[in-house]
Amino acid sequence: MENNLTTAEDLKTIRKIMEDSTKFLSISGISGLFMGLTALAGALVAYLLSADVRNLDLIMWKLVTDAILVLMMSITIAFYFSLRKAKRAGKSFWTPVSKRLLLNLFIPLVTGGILAVILMVKSEFLYIIPVFLIFYGLALINAGKFTYSEVFYLGILEIITGLVSAIFPSGALFFWIFGFSILHIAYGLFMYRKYEA
Amino acid sequence: MKDLISGLNKVFESRIRLGIMSILIVNDSFDFNNLKDALNVTDGNLASHLKALEENGIIRTKKQFIGRKPNTSYFITAKGDLAFKEHLNALELLIKSQ
Numbered sequence: 056m057e058n059n060l061t062t063a064e065d066l067k068t069i070r071k072i073m074e075d076s077t078k079f080l081s082i083s084g085i086s087g088l089f090m091g092l093t094a095l096a097g098a099l100v101a102y103l104l105s106a107d108v109r110n111l112d113l114i115m116w117k118l119v120t121d122a123i124l125v126l127m128m129s130i131t132i133a134f135y136f137s138l139r140k141a142k143r144a145g146k147s148f149w150t151p152v153s154k155r156l157l158l159n160l161f162i163p164l165v166t167g168g169i170l171a172v173i174l175m176v177k178s179e180f181l182y183i184i185p186v187f188l189i190f191y192g193l194a195l196i197n198a199g200k201f202t203y204s205e206v207f208y209l210g211i212l213e214i215i216t217g218l219v220s221a222i223f224p225s226g227a228l229f230f231w232i233f234g235f236s237i238l239h240i241a242y243g244l245f246m247y248r249k250y251e252a
Numbered sequence: 253m254k255d256l257i258s259g260l261n262k263v264f265e266s267r268i269r270l271g272i273m274s275i276l277i278v279n280d281s282f283d284f285n286n287l288k289d290a291l292n293v294t295d296g297n298l299a300s301h302l303k304a305l306e307e308n309g310i311i312r313t314k315k316q317f318i319g320r321k322p323n324t325s326y327f328i329t330a331k332g333d334l335a336f337k338e339h340l341n342a343l344e345l346l347i348k349s350q
Contacts, residue, residue, distance in 0.1 A: 062343055062346055062347055065267070065343065068267065068271070069271075072274035072275055072290070072291075073274045073278045075290065076274070076290055150286060150289070150290070151286055
């Protein structure tokens with residue numbers, strides 16, 4: 056009987072090690088919440104900026120600066136909360152899995168970023184936000200293989216938001232808020248309740 | 253009862269060896285330090301188990317330099333893959349039988 060117990064424990068340990076060594080589980084739900092709030096603040100700034108229509112060229116660059124700031128803040132938030140979660144759980148942050156996750160996340164993300172810059176330089180502003188949303192969704196789907204499966208589904212929702220925003224380009228700000236704020240906040244709360252609360 | 257136990261492989265009769273195999277069966281390769289972190293064991297302990305597995309042809313190594321530091325990566329062999337899966341099946345049978 057005792058032998059059976061340790062055998063069962065062995066199997067449990069094996070399963071856990073297999074999962075831990077292929078999935079990076081230090082992604083925090085709280086970071087989703089704060090990323091959503093940052094995006095909301097960024098959208099508010101963008102809205103206020105675009106109300107001033109005297110100098111269109113200048114506005115474009117102000118909006119770009121706004122978007123870059125939101126992006127940098129979001130990346131910082133994601134790293135900070137992941138590091139904190141890993142530290143609290145006594146796990147290391149730099150593992151073969153986390154490196155694979157980052158590589159798979161950043162390839163589509165950087166591709167989308169470069170495409171957005173190309174569109175901007177060519178003054179094709181209409182589809183910048185759909186491009187951002189779609190490539191961000193692809194990046195999440197790619198990264199989702201190495202972490203919680205919910206990240207994959209968030210990616211699907213971002214892609215759908217991006218495609219719909221391409222049909223209605225004039226509603227860009229609304230889709231920006233939906234894709235980067237509402238979805239992130241909802242995702243963050245869901246993940247926090249499911250795995251951390 | 254004898255049949256149930258005959259599937260168990262003596263090479264894997266250790267928590268650490270089971271841990272090493274669990275990692276290598278789902279990852280292409282893992283290096284020494286990453287294995288150490290993942291399993292939370294000491295250098296000497298890990299090294300002796302890795303050596304035993306290597307001598308039994310369960311895993312193979314690849315030594316290289318990263319900058320100036322020597323770095324050893326571990327891979328599962330085809331034989332090791334088969335042996336570990338058989339061992340897992342035997343463990344499962346053992347549990348189900350009781």
